[in-house]
Amino acid sequence: MFNRLQAYFRTENDAEDVRAKLNKVNVKNVTVDTLDTDYDTTFTAPLVARISTSPNAAGMSLYPFQVEDDDALYENAKDRNVILECEVEEEDFTEALQILYENEGYVDKDIFN
Secondary structure, three states, X not given: OEEEEEEEEOOHHHHHHHHHHHHHOOEXXXXXEEOOOOXXXXXXXXXXXXXXXXXXXXXXXXXXXXXXXXXXXXXXHOOOOEEXXXXXXXXHXXXXXXXXXXXXXXXXXXXXX
């Protein structure tokens, strides 16, 4: 089964670089597009790594960063008007998120809900 994934970048070159890196996982329907500059960025957030020493820490090792100050998040997200969209094989989803994390891709805050 494939899961839909969207990531937001500052430049088209950044998104195209990630598109190339995603070729090592099972993805399909990869597109890169530029959004209007006045879109609402408050729904996006950077990915952060989960650090745990507990042997019971299950699930994703990456998750959207949660902040209490939406203004600070907006300042970091406001210039991310290039979107990369794709479908990722479920078993490769974590690896795809890792690629986004390493390349400063922002994702929808509700990606794991």
